[in-house]
Structure formats: C-alpha cells, structure tokens
Amino acid sequence: MGGDGGSIPGRQDLVKTKRKPEMAERHVERIARWLHCAITQEKLRPPIVSCELGRLYNKEAVLEFLLDKGSCQSAQHLRSLKDFKELKLTDNPAYRGPSNDKGDAYSDNQASLYICPVTGLEMSGRYRFCFLWTCGCVVSEKAIKEVGSDVCHKCGGPYIPGDEIVINGTESDISLLRNKMLDKRAKAKAEKKAKKSQKRKLDEKVVDGVDEKSESVESKSLQAKFRNLPKR
Ligand SMILES: [Zn+2]
Known part of the structure; x- marks a missing residue:
C-alpha cells in the first residue's frame, strides 16, 4: 500500500517505518550499557564499579582513567576513589557462561549474568535496578519499592532512603x-x-x-x- 501515487499513506505507516529502526537501535544501545564498561566499552567483568550517575565500569578502567585523567566524556565527573563504589552483585544461577553469547547480537532470551537477590529479576536492562551508595549492593527497584525496610536486602546493613542510585537510568x-x-x-x-x-x-x-x-x-x-x- 502507498508509494505508487494511487493511495495516500496514513500517518500510522509513516510513523511506523520511521520509528522502527531507531527504536531497535536504542534497544541495542540500552542493552549494551549493561554489558560494557562506560569508559573502555570492553565487556564488564568483576570487580565492577558504578558512580553517582549510575554508569557501569570495570574498576581497572576507572583506576587507569584517574591515573592519567583520560578524555572520556562518560567519566569526567570521576575525580577520586571517593567518586565510585564497587558493586556487590548477585550471580544468576541460570547463566550458563559466555558460550551463550552470540557475538554482538543481543537477545531478550539470553540469561543475564546477575539477578536481584530479592525478586530474582534479571539484570539485563529490561528492569530498573539500583545500587545503594553506602554498601554497594545491587537490587531491583521493585525490591526497594515493594519490600519496604530500613535494612539493605542483600547485606543487612542500614538502608537510608534516598541512598539508592538508579543504574543506567533514563535521561x-x-x-x-x-x-x-x-x-x-x-x-x-x-x-x-x-x-x-x-x-x-x-x-x-x-x-x-x-x-x-x-x-x-x-x-x-x-x-x-x-x-x-x-x-x-
Ligand atoms: Zn547492602
């Protein structure tokens, strides 16, 4: 339908064809942020750290950045060791090792490396996750919101409301x-x-x-x- 001059394409067709690739691209970009260091773009591997803006980095990359003050735009707000936290993550028992990785193709079916220790949700970019600045524990936002508590659900340390930082959040x-x-x-x-x-x-x-x-x-x-x- 449309394009032959015989019919006028509806708004729906135009919007659809224009938005689809962009959305797919954004989706891939969003997933990629959960798998790669924000400085080096290398695959994340423990120890993984995060900052006050909720970006994920390999600790090694941040230390190198601090040593020679790289020009990476994603890390300009990192001034010293005090500006990032090492994350305490929960391994996903369903993760079957890197053999599950299919190159650069990201699939929603792929098991993620880490999960929320409270809800069991996978940390894949699909659900909102936070870490607590005080202890560095990573849990889903759902766990914080729904299981109201004054202790951290992962380590049992004190939980101060407002201490959580959304990981890879929206703009x-x-x-x-x-x-x-x-x-x-x-x-x-x-x-x-x-x-x-x-x-x-x-x-x-x-x-x-x-x-x-x-x-x-x-x-x-x-x-x-x-x-x-x-x-x-
Ligand atoms: Zn904790």
Missing part, C-alpha cells in the same frame, strides 16, 4: 542524579572550607598560647640569670 533519572551529585559536592566543599577556617582559628589561638608561654619561660630564665649574677 531524567540521570539529570536528577547529576543534581544530587552537584548538591552533595557543593555541601562537602562548604563543610571542608568551614572546617579549614575553624582549624585556622584554633591554630592561631594555639600559636598565641605558645608564644605567651615561651615568652614567659624566656623571661623567667633571664630573670634567673640576672639573679645568679655575682653580686658586686
């Missing part, structure tokens, strides 16, 4: 996370500055004290010297 997730990161950094900077000026004040006081003390010690020893001078 709006990332912009929220970026704002959170910038707020946190500005706060840390202000605290550091306040501490520094407080310390300076303390140091000044201590220096004053020492000066007075040494002065008095000095004058006392001088007085003693005068006292010990032979009388004439």
Whole structure:
C-alpha cells in the first residue's frame, strides 16, 4: 500500500517505518550499557564499579582513567576513589557462561549474568535496578519499592532512603542524579572550607598560647640569670 501515487499513506505507516529502526537501535544501545564498561566499552567483568550517575565500569578502567585523567566524556565527573563504589552483585544461577553469547547480537532470551537477590529479576536492562551508595549492593527497584525496610536486602546493613542510585537510568533519572551529585559536592566543599577556617582559628589561638608561654619561660630564665649574677 502507498508509494505508487494511487493511495495516500496514513500517518500510522509513516510513523511506523520511521520509528522502527531507531527504536531497535536504542534497544541495542540500552542493552549494551549493561554489558560494557562506560569508559573502555570492553565487556564488564568483576570487580565492577558504578558512580553517582549510575554508569557501569570495570574498576581497572576507572583506576587507569584517574591515573592519567583520560578524555572520556562518560567519566569526567570521576575525580577520586571517593567518586565510585564497587558493586556487590548477585550471580544468576541460570547463566550458563559466555558460550551463550552470540557475538554482538543481543537477545531478550539470553540469561543475564546477575539477578536481584530479592525478586530474582534479571539484570539485563529490561528492569530498573539500583545500587545503594553506602554498601554497594545491587537490587531491583521493585525490591526497594515493594519490600519496604530500613535494612539493605542483600547485606543487612542500614538502608537510608534516598541512598539508592538508579543504574543506567533514563535521561531524567540521570539529570536528577547529576543534581544530587552537584548538591552533595557543593555541601562537602562548604563543610571542608568551614572546617579549614575553624582549624585556622584554633591554630592561631594555639600559636598565641605558645608564644605567651615561651615568652614567659624566656623571661623567667633571664630573670634567673640576672639573679645568679655575682653580686658586686
Ligand atoms: Zn547492602
């Protein structure tokens, strides 16, 4: 139908043919982010780390990046060891090793390497997953939302609401996370500055004290010297 001049293609046809490849591409891109390091694009392998924006990296790649400050755009927000966390992942018992990989073709049927320890959902890019910044444990967002608790479902450590970071989230997730990161950094900077000026004040006081003390010690020893001078 359409294209021969005899019929006018409906909006549905145009939209469909235009959107399909784009969507497939985006799907592949989305899946790829769960399998590859955001810096090197190499396959993810433990130890795997993540940042305040929820990107996945091989730890080795991040350490190398920090050493020679690479130009990788996905990692410009990483300044030191404090800016990423090593992830505690749960192996998927259904994963049958790399023989399941069919080159660069991604299939929804392919078992993923990791699962949510609470819900059993596969960490394949299909479901939303988070990690907790404090302990680094990775669970599905469903587990956090539906199993309300004040402890981490994986390690039993404390869970602070708002501590979770969505892994490979949507653009709006990332912009929220970026704002959170910038707020946190500005706060840390202000605290550091306040501490520094407080310390300076303390140091000044201590220096004053020492000066007075040494002065008095000095004058006392001088007085003693005068006292010990032979009388004439
Ligand atoms: Zn935990």
